[in-house]
Every structure is written in C-alpha cells, then in structure tokens.
Amino acid sequence: MQELINRAKELLADGTVARVLGWKAGDLPYNPEPAYFEKEEDFADFVYNGFCGANLSKYMIEASKLEGKTLVCLKPCDTYSFQELMKEHRVDREKAYIIGVGCKGKLDIEKIKAMGIKGIKSISGAEIEDEAETLTINTIYGEKTCSYADAMLERCHVCKGKDHMIFDEVIGESKETKDADRFAEVEKIEAMSPEEKFAFFQKELSKCIRCNACRNVCPACSCRKCVFDSNKFDSAQKANVDSFEEKMFHIIRAFHVAGRCTDCGECSRVCPQGIPLHLFNRKFIKDINELYGEYQAGADLEPRTPLTNYEFEDVEPGIVAERG
Amino acid sequence: MYKIAKENLTALFQKIAAEQELYLPVKTAGQVNFGVWTEDAEVDLDTLKSVKSPKDVFFPQSETLYTCIRDGKKIKIEPEALKEQNFVVFGMKACDVKGVEVLDRVFLVDPLDTFYAARRDHGTIVALACHEPEETCFCKVFGVDAADPSAADVATWLIGDELYWKALTEKGEALTEAVKDLLTEDGAAEETVEKEKEAIRGIVEQLPYTNLSLDGWNGDVLMEKFEDPLWDELYKPCLACGTCTFVCPTCQCYDIKDYDAGKNGVQRYRCWDSCMYSDFTMMAHGNNRKSQKERFRQRFMHKLVYYPANNDGMYSCVGCGRCVEKCPASLNIVKVIKAFQKQGGEQ
Amino acid sequence: MSIEKNEEFRPKIVAFCCNWCSYAGADLAGSSRMSYSADVKIIRVPCSCRVNPMFILRAFERGADGVIMCGCHPGDCHYTSGNFYARRRMTLLFSMLDYIGVENGRTRVEWVSAAEGAKFSQTMHEFVDKIAALGKNVRLEDLRCRN
C-alpha cells in the first residue's frame, strides 16, 4: 500500500494527474469509502485492504468530466468494467491514469457477521500486505477468528483471474482466489423443476426493497436516466407494489446489461437484502457462452457485444423449450 | 411483571395470531425483516436488526389510496378502506420504537394522515430490549435506551430461557390480558431485568459511536451548515441509491403514483421515496435539487437540522445504525457528523 | 366487456408480427380463410427487432397467458438483420423466464413468411393449444390487473 501511496503522491506532484481516486479509511475497521485525494496530506487516510471491494471504474464516468487526469486504482476485475465503459464512450481513457492494484480477494463483512461475529472493534489480517490466511477479529464480546477465504465475497471464489485488462502500471501482488465453479449455482437452479425455480426466485426477490443499489453501483448500468426512472415505457416504479414488479425489474436490469456485464459482482455485494443478484447476470453469461461462444465482456474493446451481433446459424429461441 | 419460557413463545404467537395479525422478525432467504407470523415462518429474535426497520408496519412501502374506475364517460372514485383490525408488532427495538415517534410527529399532526393514524390506532407494539448491541449502534446519542424500550406498549427482555414481559400502556395491558394464561407472574423478575439492563448499558458504553457528540447541530445553525463547503466532498462516493432511506426507521418521504390496472381502474398509490433519487420532488419545471450534493445534503440536513427545528429539537435519527451497515459506498450519518466535528476542531 | 363467456378457460394471447412477412402471412391466412382461435390478437410492428422484452413482460403483467413473436425467416428480414437480433434477444429472454420458473411454452418465436398463411394458422393453433394446456398465467401477472 505504501508503494501505491508513494507513486500516487509522485504522479500528483509532477502534475501527471490532478487527483487520485482510491479508498479512504472508514470509522469502523471494515467500511472504507471511495474517495478522491488531491493533496499530499489527504493520503493520511488512504487505505487499500481486503474491504476495498468497491469497483471504482464507475466513478470514472464523473471523473472523466473533470479537468485533468484522474489516477484510478483498479483491481483486476474492475479493469474489465473500465474497458466496457470505454467501449461505450462513458469514460475517457485519456482522462484516466490507471494503476492496476493487486488483489488477494475482497472481504464481505456480511459473511463475517453471518458467522455470529458482532460488536467488532478491530480486524487484523485484512491488510493487502498480510500473508495471513486468518482474520482475527477483536469484538466487545471477545476475540474471534475466521479464515480469510470464508470471509471472501462470493465473486472472489469464482474470480476471472488476476490479470489487469488495461492499466498504465501495476502495483502490488495478487493471489489467485478462484476455488469454485462460476456457473455451479446457476446450474443448480437450472436443474430445479419450474415450481422450485419459481419458489426460489419468488422468495429471494420478495426481499427486494427497490433501493436501486444494485443498479446504481453497476458499471454497466450507466444510463443517464434508467428506464425504471423514466416515463418512456410507463415503467417508472419506486416500489415493488406487486411481486410482478420485482421480477420485471430484475429481469430487465439483467437483460439490459446482458453481453455487457463483466460479472464484477458489485450488485450482489451491495444488496442490503443479500439477494444473489449475480445469478441473473450469470445466467445470461452462461447462455451467451453456450449459445454464441465464450464471451467475456470487457476483455477487449471490440464494439459489438453478443446482443448487438449475430450469426446466421444462431440457435432458435425454441432451444429453451428443447433444453427444458 | 410476567414471564414466559422461550419454548412457549410459539404458543404465545399462535395465541396472538388467532385474534389479530402479528408482525415479528422473520427470516426469509437468509435475511431478517418484519413480516406476518404464520405457522411456517422462521421467527428470528436473535438477529439484532432487521434489514428494513419495522416502520413499514405503520407506513408500508406502498399502499393504495384510492381507485378511479371508468364507467362509460364518467369516473368513479373508490377510496381505499382504512385499517380496521387490530394487530401486534412483536420484537421492535427501542430505536425503532423511537423511530415511530418521529413518524408520529409527521403523520399525526394536522393534516392528519388517516392511513397512518388508523394503523397506529390499531397497532400494539411489543418491544424487545437489545441484549447484544453492536458496533454500528449509536442510539444513546439520540437519547434511546437500548436496555429499556419504555416507549412501547409492552416491553420485553429475553434473558436466559425466559422472556420477561411488562405492559406499559392500556393497549399493552389489554394484550397482556388476552394472553395471560400463557404468562406467569414472577416476583423476582424486576430484579433479573434490572440486572440485565445494567449489563446492556455497560455494553453500550463500550460501543465505538456511543460518545458521538452532536455539538454544533443544535441551535440556529441552518444557514451555516447548509452552506458549508464540506458537502462538496462528502457526497462524492454516494451512488444515489435509496438504501439508507429505505432501511431507515425515520425516513418518511413518499411519492404518489398512478397505476393503470386496466379494467380494475387506475390505482393511485403512495410509495416510499428517497431524497437520494434524482427525480425526488421533481416538478414540471425540473428539479430544485439538481446535483447529488444537494440531495445528499438534504438527507442529513433534514435529519439533523430541519426536523429538529420543527420538532422541539428532536432529531430524526434514532441511531439504529442500519445505514452504517448497509450503505454500498460506506457512507452514513456518523461519518457526516464526525466530518463536521473534525472540521470544527480544526477551526 | 359485456359479451362474457364464463365457462372454460379462454387464454389471452398477444402476437407480435413483423409488418413485412408475418403480418402479411396472417393476412394470407385470413384471405385463405384458415381459421385459428379468436384468442390471438395481433400487434403489428415494423420488424421483429422492434419487439422489446419489456413489451412481452408487459403483456404478461397485464394478464396475457401467452406471447408469440413472428418475423421473417432468418436471412429474409426486410431490414436484412433485424430478426437476427430479435432471435438472440428472445432466446436469452425466454431462457431467463424459464430460469425463474415461468412455464416453458408461454412464449414462442416462429418465423412466418408472407407466403405461409397455412403455417401462421397452424402455429396459432398449436400455440393456443399449448397455452390452454398450461392454463392461466399466474407466475408473471400483476394481481392488480387480474379480473
């Protein structure tokens, strides 16, 4: 982290960049927030640890409008989002100085809390330099431990890899965290009966409070005005009055990013109700891979995505019924 | 004071639910929220905070106000019926009960919100003390005693294998009467509960936010705070989602919308709104808060300045800490208060 | 509507037809007097690629029991490539509907040329039968619209 800070200060000092977009330490051990650093003294609060899960590429939409370059810290998975946004002309490559930061998997405080750990005073083992496989959590109810891997976000277990797709320089080591099959959860649902599937999603989606966190955090959901906020389709909704609206929102949300979603997992990370929203996006990704060939959004800058492309021999929609 | 063995709680819930609707913390797909009790509901009294505050029991996320039905070339208006049945909310925490008080000062003053008032009239609150407060809690800052939910109709404590039960109001007495055959009188109860209260208060003292100072927020500080350049920085990570407002026990803003249900007419309904949304209070000419900074500022100014100015200095934050836990960008009211403090310190 | 039939289940079916092939195919079915169920109501769109998934969900929301989309045969699109895009969109949408537990078969895509009046009629027969067998759409409707 110190290397990152030093380099950032250097680039700030020599005028290469006008500001640095990174993370600022929070007032609890686990809540750093995305922040801009413009002056040397601001860096006192700069932090990059296991809780810096936020994907900063979306902030680059606004940062691209500012004067001068913004140094942005992007984790390997964030760089996919950045490229996708570049493709869509939503961020300006010229306005970004990308430092690819290393990643050893990001932590999910909800997972730690789900282990019954509460009253957290401090957490050690989450620093990026730490080699520790275990987190030690000091709480007002005593000291607790848990393995780093168990506290990791779901997305890190199915990591796309620790290579940065785009960067000006890379600082920090990464460690492979993939230890699960990306589509296993989707396959599990696919294997269910229609009734089970319906019950599963009905239950999960019934928790949705339409806070729009999933949408607003999503780098692919970068519309100036979302279709769910406008009268273009008479579809503006602020609440799920009927359970239909839960399905409508989440199907369309996922559909609109289908072929563009990099599977960064931010939607599931931020959902206050813990809805596994990635299951929607990943279903589309799995279908695209199976039906139209392996595709990873954000891995390149080819303008056409699977949904803005076609082959004469594409499968017919009837395949869905045939697969059954 | 009464008590009931933990193992008999299901019987208690059955008994209550036989007569009226019962809302309590229910776990669905891994998350605890207040919901209607049913035989197969997974009741969870151990999780300290429901994701959403229980305010939706009185102020639902959406509710139909009236329906317009076209009848030839005429239009018939059918108002939605007000709540007429009694119901019980079991397991609200002291902060949430205080949150209801905040809502009351909005909805129960002139002009009276009849939908809300009807629910308040028919609802009985059975509160539960917080036995294991967490690091995100700061209710004490706003004068809430996590150990003693005294503003409820019934206060309860879960100590060991017993639930201790104390009726505090007439409604509370009535409910107690209705379930009396499941409760047992316990002379020693007061003492047990007092001991627990002290223990809870002891924990509260250790919480990191407990001694958060509100200095600088009271008094005539509106313009000073409104114009403070600090807002220019604070809002930046905000994603403009509505998480903080929707989990909050005191946020009371709503929007009114129409839904065309075809043959069933056009339903006019209200639903929670969030000042974080870009179309919040959008009018025909546009929006009077054009930037996210202004919208972000609105939320905290409302909680800490505008509301107290109109309500005898009562803040419209109860320190439940839900926003601290749930904000996707890790922003929250505590960080705002602290930022101003820090700045104050430097000045 | 005053003309009410109470007894058996009458499905509501929305058919999106592209102007150039399928709508003309439906016209041909008409001029050839090839009957199909009156439960099918056709909406004319310029091309199958004009059909937004939101239209389909909207139909279900409002109580439709089945939605079928017809377009030119792949390769015959009046706009050269519209139906190719539509094909991918619908494939993914249908797969998603299947995934969340909506009964398979409530949605369908069929390519019907302007010359295939018989195919149009036959397709509608099959589809209506399928929907009748599936019964009322309860998994994707908005209860506020139920009548």
Added chain:
Amino acid sequence: MKTEKNRAELIKEISGVNPLKCMKCGKCSASCPSYNEMDIKPHQFVSYVINEDIESLVNSKSLWKCLSCFACVERCPRDVKPGKLIDAARQIVVRERGNTYLDPDEIPELIDPDTPQQLLVSAFRRYRR
C-alpha cells in the same frame, strides 16, 4: 396382414426417404452394378413405393440382388436414395417373417444375462428404426 398403404408408409418411415422427391433422372439405375440382375430396377423401386405396390417389391428378385453398395445413395441428386428403400423393403420381409419386431418391454425377460449390451444396442438400431 398389413395393408399396402401401411407397408408403404413403413418403408418410408424405416428409410427416412420421401419418394416424392424423385425427379426420375435414373442416376440410380445408371450407377447400379447389379442392374442387369434386377427385375425391378432401382429407379422403379421409387415408383413402386409411391404406387404402394409393396407386394411386388418384397417378392422381387431385386431385393436380394442389391449389393447395398450405396452408389445410388451417394449419387442421388434428390436425396431419394433407392438403396435405402431396398434396405427398408428387406426389413419388412424380415419383420413379417417373424411377425413383428420386439417390443422393448418384452426384452428384459428374453435376454440372456451374458448377452453383451452392445449387441442389443446394435440390434435395436437395425430393427427398431
């Protein structure tokens, strides 16, 4: 006894051939190495099936003169493939001789436990198409 119509249908089903596609070009007969031995020529097979005269076919010499070299199958420009029709007619003879082919449900009782499974599978492939 099956009607001629049924038998013609069966031939079409077994062979997967639509004889109506034939444009009577005669390339099959031109290609056939056993042509001179045959009483009903390969190209005529097609019209026999179309005309549902299966009795003549199953009694013909040709049926057993065909070498199954599949030259006609390879070269037929219309996907009619008389060789397959002949093969199907032979199967009809075989089946009719043994009344009918096996019903899958009867098989378990009939199988000798030592019979290799592959044999069963290939038997099915041949006789249950």
Added chain:
Amino acid sequence: MQRIGVFVCHCGSNIAATVDVKKVAEMALHEPGVVHAEDYAYMCSEAGQELIHKAIKEKHLTGLVVCSCSPRMHETTFRNAAERAGLNPYMVEIANIREHCSWIHKDVEEATEKAVILMRAAVAKVNLNAPLKPGESRVTKRALVIGGGIAGIQTALDIAEAGYPVDIVEKTPSIGGRMSQLDKTFPTLDCSSCILTPKMGEVNAHPLINIYTYSEVESVSGFVGDFTVEIRKKARSVDMDKCTGCGLCQEKCPSKKTPSEFNRGLSTRSAIYTPFAQAVPNVPVIDRDACIKFKTGKCGICSKVCQAGAIDYDQIDQIVTEKYGAIVVATGFDMIKLDKYDEYAYSQSKDVITSLELERIMNAAGPTGGHLERLSDGKAPKEIVFIQCVGSRCSDDRGKSYCSKVCCMYTAKHAMLIRDKYPDTNVTVFYIDVRTPGKNFDEFYRRAVEDYGVNYIKGQVGKVIPQPDGKLLVQGADLIDNKQILKEADMVVLAAAIEPNPDVRKIATMLTASIDTNNFLTEAHAKLRPVESPTAGIFLSGVCQGPKDIPETVSQAGAAAVKAIGLLAKDKLLTNPCTAHSDELMCNGCSQCANVCPYGAITYEDKEVNDHGIRETRRIAVVNDALCQGCGACTVTCPSGAMDLQGFSNRQILAEVDAICR
C-alpha cells in the same frame, strides 16, 4: 386529448356477416378520446371516404381509426383521405377486422368480441399518435451499374440513352462478360461476338457512359437517391490514356505461362494481357503475380517495346468516390465447381469438359482455333456424350436446387453445331427432362433430334470411367428402354449448373440488398417488382437475380434501366417519417444502437444540452432521417429507452398491449 373518429367497414358482407359492426361502432364510443363512431358498407369507396371527410370537418377530429381490411390493403387509401380533409395522414390507424377477424372466425359473438378488442387497441394507439411529416431527400442524377456483361451493358446503354450519366464497374480488365466467351447463341445460331462487340463499342463511345474496368466496388454508403460509392481502380500498370492498344507488349512478354481466364484455363496468356482480342477498353493490364518484372525486378521488356510509353510499373490502386442516385446490380454468374462430382471424372480426364469449355473449343478464337478436338491427344472425337443437370436440381449440398435454365438449349445448340460441322461424329445427350419454353426453342431442340440425328436418351449418367486407352466409359440408364447403357465416348461434356458470381455476397452486404439461400439477389416482389431489390434504389439486372438466357437478360436489363430512370427523373424523394429518434436528454452516447443499425443511419455528436437546468456537452446519438428505414433494432438495444421509433413508439405499442390484455 385526441378527438378520435372510429369508422367500421362492413366490406359488404365480408366483415358484416361475422362481425356485429354496429356493436363495434357503439362500443367505440365508450373508448377514451372517441367522439365519433359510425359504420358503413364500404369505407374504401368514394362515399365511404366522403363520410370520413365530413366527420373530420364537422367533429374536428384529430385522429382516425378505420376498422376494416388489412392496413397493407388500404392504409394508404385512408391516409390520403385524411390528408385531403386536412388531417395529418399519420393520425390514421387501421384495425384489421377482416383478414385477422371476420375471415377466420365463424361465431359472430366471438368475432365481434375480438373486433372490439382490435378496435380498442387501435384507439389506444391513436391516442398517442403524433402528426408526422415525411422528409425530403435529393436525387443524384447518376447511375452506377455493377458488372459489365451483357446485362450491365444493356442497362447502362438504356439509362444513358435517357440522358443520365452512368458508370459501369467491371472487375475484369474488359467488359463483355460471359457472353463474350460464347461461340454461337441459340436459337438463331448467330455468332455471339458479332452481336455483342458492337454493343461494347457503343458503350465505350457513349458520352454519358464511363467505364471502370479492372475495378471493384469498395464500399457503399447512403441511401436511395444519394448513394456514395467508393470504387477501387486496381493498378493496371498501363496508362489508359497513352496506350494505343497495339499489342506489341503482349507479343514480346516473356511470361506466357499463365492460364487464360477467358479460355477457362484451356490455353495460356502473357503476364501483360487483354483478355480477348475485342476487349473494351483495348488496354492491357499487367498481372503482377505472373510478371517477371514484379516478381524479380528484372525484365521490363514491355516497357522497352512500348512506343507510347504507356507502361507504368509504379501505378497503385486508386479509390474513386462517386455519388449515385441509383445502383443496378448486374454481377452475372459463373459455373459451379465440379469437385464434388467425382463420378463424372472431370478432374481425372482432360476430355471431360464443361459446356463453357466446349464453347471456347468451338470458338475460332479459342484454344484450338475452333477445331473440335480432344484436349488430351488432339484427336477429333467421334463419340461425344453430353450429360445434363450436373449440379442443377439437386436437393443435397453437392449442387443447386434450382434449374439452371439455359443448359437444355445450349446443349441442343452444341449437339447441332457438332453434327453440322462433323457429320461423322455421334452425339448422345443424357437428359432428365428437356426444357424448352421460349420462342422458337422447342423447334430448335426438335431440329437437333430430327434433322441432325442427335441421340437423346432419357436417363442420367451414373459414372464416367476413364479407360486405359484414353476412351471414356459412360455408364448410364435408359429409362424408356429400361436398360443400363455402357457407352464408350471420346469426349464427355457436362452441363454444369450456373451459380451467381461469388462476389455478389459481398456486394449485397454493402448494398444491404437481400439475397436468397442460393445467393441470388432477392427481388422486391416476385411478380410485381421483379427488377427491384427490396432495398430502395437498388435494381437487378440479369442472372444475379436468377438463371436467364440472353434475350431474357437483355429484357430484364432494359426493365431495370427503366426503373432506374424513373428514380433519376425525380428531383426529390419523400422519406418514410416513421424513423427512430433519440431523446437527447436521455441518450448515453454508448454507441450500441449504431452497432445494430443496418443502414449506418446513426452517428454521434457532441452536443450542448440543457437537462433540467444542467448544461453540459454530451455525446448523443443522431439519426439521419433519410437513411433510417424504421426497423426499430436500435430502440430495443437502447437500454434507457432514449431511442424511440415514430409511428411505432414504445408507448404506442404498450398501449396496444394494454388494450388487448384489458
């Protein structure tokens, strides 16, 4: 709020017998916005249109719904009627209660119920209609003809004769096409080049025709009336202006081993060459792959011998950009490859040839100087077998499903010519059917049989087996005599199927003109618009649209020319107003819509916007109305709904959905 009039047509008894039209009209009055409803026997009649006119005037209608036959039938009629009464024509919607209702249902109650719903959907839509105005686009008065064969030549001449400039783009070094390779033409047996060469000269000399030979279309943009085409003029290495066409360079060129394309590889040509003697222009090109100078840097003989100094080794490809109002495709055909027909031994024996090769052999300017001889040993063949339908009428993937149409006639021609010139040579034709529809065609075929003694055998050949002695053993069937035939032949001629020029796919893609599964260009209507592509401004001439003989090609070429002239004669075109538009306050500028637009109609601009008081410069999609054809692909790709389609807007379609599901 609209003031809508609903008009229910009886269509005599076509509708009224199954739909209670009175009831539909009565129910219409309950719909929002409807202020007038009536029914009438024939809405499309003069009297019916008068009713509409009157109602618009009297009731101040702002929108119309006509419940009648298919909009494909009378939408234009009713739109025109509305316009005459002062109403915007796009304020009219049709509820199709005939084809989609009365004609397919029997039960009156059921049909009426459906008709009411269809009417409601139309009313719901009209409530959201907005007046639309067609745009105008100018017409560039110049035509492009792609392909310089007889089809292209004829089209170009006809257009030029009408007074419009025409450019011909021809891929090879000379115009002339397939016809220039033919020896004689049926059914008159006149010499092909004798009738073609004057036309080539005429084209060359015409002041309004400009020929780009050795050139290809590189890109096409724009739309009907205003195409912009880039033409690649391949480096000829010879200066067209200086060359006198003396031919000395070709004579002296030391590299003479390249197979001649014109002679179908049966002879060779020099590296610097004109394809044939009568080439237009008579200017050679250097085949750089064969030229020693280009391969080794040494030689340069042609440059030395050229007195005009026309040789220019430094020439490079040039891109010419031109504007056209109309484009005619005349890309013609080629023979299919016969590598999948091994049974006919085409690749094994030099004496198995295609008919086009025979055409060259028979030609006085051909590889054998017009002597019929075996290519293997130069001996005169005594026994020739013709095999018909090689690769035509096939339903497998070896050949083509269609009939190539010209083979029966040219085979009769070949048979007759051979029998005439070499009476001691036997000619046998194996055929499946002999197809001779055409003026004097069957007579021609009968002459071959009756007067020239050509032996026609009904039956196909199964196999051609080359024998050690050089003979070819032909194994065929005689279906009439019901016997197998084994015949020894000296030469076998295959009537190979013809297929569209393989380049047509690329060209069709550039033009966004549709092609069928056989790569033939699709006509806008098989019967009524046979020489137009569905893509406006693109016309079809010759075999690119389907197999044709010369007289048919020439007449189609003329027809295509007339259609092009009809377009060029206009000064302005009205454009379809049902186009897409982006809401600039919502557009993200993400470019996804441009990715799916088949017409390249969407571009992006940095535009200053005022979004409810926020002023900023944004990248915004802009639709070119003249290019947009209104398919709507962009509207669904756009996630925010910023892109919408006039006339079929999101809200209009949703209103229809709602009305139907109500």
